Amino acid sequence: MSKYKEIQTEFRDGAMLLKALSDLGLKFEAAANLRSNETVLKTDWASRGETDHMAAVVVSRATLREAGVYSYGGLGFAWNGESYDLIQDSHNEGDVKTGELLGRLRQRYAYHVIQTQAHARGLTVRESRSVNGDIELVLVGYNRR
Amino acid sequence: MDQYEIRVTVSKDGKITSEVRGVEGPQCHELSAFLNQLGKVEVDLQTPDYRKQPRQGLIIRR
Numbered sequence: 001m002s003k004y005k006e007i008q009t010e011f012r013d014g015a016m017l018l019k020a021l022s023d024l025g026l027k028f029e030a031a032a033n034l035r036s037n038e039t040v041l042k043t044d045w046a047s048r049g050e051t052d053h054m055a056a057v058v059v060s061r062a063t064l065r066e067a068g069v070y071s072y073g074g075l076g077f078a079w080n081g082e083s084y085d086l087i088q089d090s091h092n093e094g095d096v097k098t099g100e101l102l103g104r105l106r107q108r109y110a111y112h113v114i115q116t117q118a119h120a121r122g123l124t125v126r127e128s129r130s131v132n133g134d135i136e137l138v139l140v141g142y143n144r145r
Numbered sequence: 146m147d148q149y150e151i152r153v154t155v156s157k158d159g160k161i162t163s164e165v166r167g168v169e170g171p172q173c174h175e176l177s178a179f180l181n182q183l184g185k186v187e188v189d190l191q192t193p194d195y196r197k198q199p200r201q202g203l204i205i206r207r
Contacts (some may be wrong), residue, residue, distance in 0.1 A: 003173040004192060007157040010184035099158075106159020110183055114153055117179045123151070133157035141176070142146040143168075 009106040011077060011084040020108035024101070026067060029058045030105060034079070041076035041087055053087050054078065067145060069097045111135055159164055 011017050014034025021028050031038040039055040052139075055076030064071040069092075076087035092098045114137060118125050124138040128138060149167035156162075163180055165173040 003163075003165040003168075003177050004188070004190040004205060005161075005163045005177065005180060006188035007161040007163070007183050008185045008187055009161060011156075012182065012184070064201060102193060103156075103158035107155050107157055110155045110159055110161055113183055114155070114180070117182075121179065135155040137153040137155070139151040139153065141149050141151075 008091075009110045011106075011109060012082065013109075014056060014079070016109055016112045017077060017084060017114070019112045020105050021057070021059065023108040023112075024067070025065050026059050028040060029060075031056045039076075041074055043073040043089070055087055056084065064098075064101075066127045067101065069101050070095070071098065072111070107135060111137075114139075149176070150172075151180075153180070 002032055006017070014030075018028065018030060018034075029039045030117070034056050039058045040057055041055050041058045043052055054139040055078040057077040061074040063069045064074060072089035072091050074088075077084040078087055078131050079085075086102070100108040107137075115125060118139045123141045126138040126140065128136045147167065149165065151163060152166050153161060161180065161183055163177055164171045167175050168176060
């Protein structure tokens, strides 16, 4: 072994984010330009003076509830110039089910980015899944003597 | 040809760990650099093999 890394996944590629949302069966609305925050994340907070938010990708509250997550205002992914900021109601920030969903979303996102980049570099990929839900990938390359 | 591997684990909360195996010397840095685009690199360690003189010639596609 010569190099070891630990990386915390961040959403930086809009197309891969949409793939990950689709993997989880989550319907979404997305701006035509995934780096443009042109989609409205509707909130229930207008009566309290809160406004709707703009994002590049939006998952509605109804969709989240269908997925078993009680969400106060849906999820938004807003492009900040480098990555996507997550927009959610503060009541959901500590919610276990929301956290689990976001974890699975990050996992699927990372999976798609790694697969795409590995194939672009001519690496073959072997994959397996551990009993605790981790995805194990072995990217194989060859060097000439 | 010599085979090398990049072993990547993606946990169920989206955290990534990776190891490069079968490569000696600093070339492993370039092999795994593409993983950095996944997010915030929190740990980046060189292991003893990193300091060995590389004996192989690698094909690296950009």
